[in-house]
Amino acid sequence: MADPTGPGLEGSGAGVAEVDVCSLEPERNYEVIPAVICSMCCLFGIIYCFFGYRCFKAVMFLSGLMFGSVIIFLLCHKERVLDTQLSVEASAGIGLGIGLLCGLVTMLVRSVGLFMTGLLLGLLLALAGLLAAQQFVAPTTVWVPLGSLLGTGMLFSVLTLQWQKPLTVLSTAVFGAAIMTVCADYFVETLTLTLHAYGVLRLAPGPPLCWYSWVVLGVWPLLSLMGVLVQWKLTDAGYSHTEVVISRRQKRVQLMRIREKEARKRQQTGGQEGTYRRKAPPVKRYAGDLLAPSYLQSLRDRQSGTGTSLSSLGATNHSMIDMDYDTGSTAPLTATTPVVRV
16 A cells, blocks of 8 residues: 555645745845835825825826826837837836826816826726636636726716716725725735736736735725725815815906996096086184174164164274175174164
8 A cells, every 4th residue: 555645745745835825925125216106105195095085186186197107108118109119217207297297187177187087996996896807707808808997987987077076085095095005015015916917907817816915905995995984074074176166266256346346436436527516615604703683683773773874884993794694794793873862
């Protein structure tokens, strides 16, 4: 009888040990520049995931910048441009320049930014679905992943234009969680999970994922859920990007109305200046100018009773008063007629 612990089984055990790479510790050879880039991307991922909707303009700019830069970099690096193969530095420079233009467009034009945000959400959800389906059914043609990416991306782009705030919160949380997951994948297993996802899109998947790769992948939905909850309850509570735009428009409209009113007032005052006449200054009166009417009537009676005229009264030295200031009539303050006794 053959020994069950013979050399045949030992050889097979050695073969199994060679195939099982998950039991081996992954190599971690970090470089300075990629490590710094991953650290900065992790910081941006935290801002995206937990403060995405609050920093609406910044998120729109960064979405256009990253999307345009990555697409143009891949096209320039993988394809020949003008029958010449560009270097990595030249491809990165071209991608960064076009990415800046895309970022400015997505930041200044709100509908384009929302469309790009929904497109990123659709692409990420389609990629997650392809990674899950790869474990059960492997696609045989490249049109399956391509159609899934484009169809899901366009669908969520239109939905984001319709429901702006909820899907923007969801998109920023999912995208920020994806960035942090890629950074964690670099520091844990040097981008093994990222390369596997790229191979699934190219219909050239690598070896099966190990348990720690699935742990890193499980961080993505967990961080996405945390980001949605934090944004919905804390950072974005009571904030709306549409109200900011409306308030700015209202301020401009109010300022235009104030300027129109001021212009109308100036026109009215300018038209009235030609027909305006200055009023005469009011006549100044003093306390001694006003006498009782009975006193003036008694003076008149004395003058008419004695037969003296105004001209004879004016010859003597006495004080005169103004009976009617407007008409210029005068009357003496004291009568100079002799007293007649009977």
